[in-house]
Amino acid sequence: MSSTEHSIIAQGLAKRFGRNKAVRDLSFSISKGEIVGFLGPNGAGKSTTLRMLTGILPADRGHLQVCGLSVPTHDREVRKLIGYMPENNPLPDDMRVIEYLRFRAQIKGIPWGERKARIHHAMEVCELHRKARRKIIGTLSKGFRQRVGIADAILSSPAVTILDEPTIGLDPHQVIGIRRLLNNLRGETTVIFSSHILSEVEISCDRILILNQGRLVASGTADELRSEFLPGSRYLLEAAGDKETIRNELKTLGEDWSVEISADSRNGFHEITLVNHDNGSNGEAILERLLKSAGMRVRSFHPVLPNLEDIFLTATRRSWDLSPDEMSESNGRYQQDSR
Amino acid sequence: MIQIYRLTRHELKSLFYTPSTYIAMVLSLLLMGFFYYMTLITISSEEQEQMPPTIFFSLFWVPVLLIVPMLTMRSFAEERRLGTIETLLTAPVQPSQLVAAKFLAAYIFYLLVWVLSIAYPLLTSFVLQQPELNERLFHTGALTGGYLFIATSGALFVSIGIFTSSLTRSQLVAGMLSFSILFMIIVGVAAIHMLKPDLGGSGQLPDAVLDYFQVFRHFDDFSRGLVDTRPFVYYLSGAAGVLGFSVLIIESKR
Numbered sequence: 278m279s280s281t282e283h284s285i286i287a288q289g290l291a292k293r294f295g296r297n298k299a300v301r302d303l304s305f306s307i308s309k310g311e312i313v314g315f316l317g318p319n320g321a322g323k324s325t326t327l328r329m330l331t332g333i334l335p336a337d338r339g340h341l342q343v344c345g346l347s348v349p350t351h352d353r354e355v356r357k358l359i360g361y362m363p364e365n366n367p368l369p370d371d372m373r374v375i376e377y378l379r380f381r382a383q384i385k386g387i388p389w390g391e392r393k394a395r396i397h398h399a400m401e402v403c404e405l406h407r408k409a410r411r412k413i414i415g416t417l418s419k420g421f422r423q424r425v426g427i428a429d430a431i432l433s434s435p436a437v438t439i440l441d442e443p444t445i446g447l448d449p450h451q452v453i454g455i456r457r458l459l460n461n462l463r464g465e466t467t468v469i470f471s472s473h474i475l476s477e478v479e480i481s482c483d484r485i486l487i488l489n490q491g492r493l494v495a496s497g498t499a500d501e502l503r504s505e506f507l508p509g510s511r512y513l514l515e516a517a518g519d520k521e522t523i524r525n526e527l528k529t530l531g532e533d534w535s536v537e538i539s540a541d542s543r544n545g546f547h548e549i550t551l552v553n554h555d556n557g558s559n560g561e562a563i564l565e566r567l568l569k570s571a572g573m574r575v576r577s578f579h580p581v582l583p584n585l586e587d588i589f590l591t592a593t594r595r596s597w598d599l600s601p602d603e604m605s606e607s608n609g610r611y612q613q614d615s616r
Numbered sequence: 617m618i619q620i621y622r623l624t625r626h627e628l629k630s631l632f633y634t635p636s637t638y639i640a641m642v643l644s645l646l647l648m649g650f651f652y653y654m655t656l657i658t659i660s661s662e663e664q665e666q667m668p669p670t671i672f673f674s675l676f677w678v679p680v681l682l683i684v685p686m687l688t689m690r691s692f693a694e695e696r697r698l699g700t701i702e703t704l705l706t707a708p709v710q711p712s713q714l715v716a717a718k719f720l721a722a723y724i725f726y727l728l729v730w731v732l733s734i735a736y737p738l739l740t741s742f743v744l745q746q747p748e749l750n751e752r753l754f755h756t757g758a759l760t761g762g763y764l765f766i767a768t769s770g771a772l773f774v775s776i777g778i779f780t781s782s783l784t785r786s787q788l789v790a791g792m793l794s795f796s797i798l799f800m801i802i803v804g805v806a807a808i809h810m811l812k813p814d815l816g817g818s819g820q821l822p823d824a825v826l827d828y829f830q831v832f833r834h835f836d837d838f839s840r841g842l843v844d845t846r847p848f849v850y851y852l853s854g855a856a857g858v859l860g861f862s863v864l865i866i867e868s869k870r
Contacts, residue, residue: 335870357708359706371634381707
């Protein structure tokens, strides 16, 4: 694994709190400029992993590199490379936004000459430069507080920006704002963020890492995860005709297609789900056959892609079913994939 | 060094913005004012050997027990409660720099409160308009000794406050802990010295050891103009040690 291509390399990370193993044998790598989403149920080890990346929490075991520097031995240099917004985004309530960002710019060692421009840039990216600029942080809404946290994280134009649950508690408008913000960061920095809003992760991220019980259970782009966890083809069609005739017509597609026909119909049209767990993309051929069939009239036909929620549920459920040996084998596979 | 300066400036700013700091300041100054008034009553009722500043400073421990916990209890406990310590420590800031900055800010504020107490002799002199009294009110030796003692011992007292604040996320617990430790150091050692309890076996603690830790003894020396290196070593090395422990606690509780 080359450290020049990767912003982050983690190998065999482990962390326990008392008897609780928060992170177990976790390995992954993140390339420069990637936007990576960390997913996982509560207690999966997301925040612990992110805190280990920042160097604030030492790992019990394993090797961790940020931009080619080992986190435990180059703690100070690594902190200069990272912009971090912790979970719950703690901020001092009694300071003004601009004062806080000035203070943060100072302690992050941003040179005096660049400070003003960097603060202005961060505030502009986070849309804080208008009304919120001189407001006291304690009086800001949740969405604006999140923006202040993110502005602080990107202030020093870090090589790696780590955002722990940046979209938590935000309304849809604010979530769209954060999405726009992440898009603005694309190409400027490597971004790692954890979130519970799966659609958000799917839209914003280049790659997704799913953690469960402290282990990496899935890694890849949304399409890669789809083909791994929910492979095959799914189509939804609306067709009119007798239920039995429709079923018989669809049986001609082959044994490997399972057919589900809705019990009730809308204006005589039934909703039909076609699933093939092995087949790839043969939608065109199916549509041709359906249009030629005499016993049914097809009104609509479209492929159904499993969403991230389905993938997430399948991946986490599978990790609960796997034995520890199988889990470490699957961990090794993800590590191999990321090389 | 520059980082410590930046952090200290920030800490001082937030101390000035916090109501509890002003409450501590006002209460301490009120208390000091009362003590100064009692000092004036004492010297006017009968001839005293001691100078007014010496009598005033001899009650130093009461304001100390009030100011120090109130000034320091917030420092780390509040940062920990809010979680802002995490954002501070993920910036290129060393725990030792943070501890030093918090100590310096609280120490500067502590000194400021004591410096403001110079207003009492100034006011007395202004109200009484008796130039012959000024020599006693502003006795250079007594004033310098008193302030030097306050500054030196304050380093240890404030560092104890910072240390107790680093132990917990509750300001109240931090305040109570620092009050108790300060009480034991100032009054407890004096009580042991006075009562000289029999510890059995090896006998009593040697007088020299008790003397070395006797805060009131140090005050007597300073107010008599006896500036010895031993109290400096005690307070400054004690402060450095306690701050060192605070750094270890901040490191371990990340």
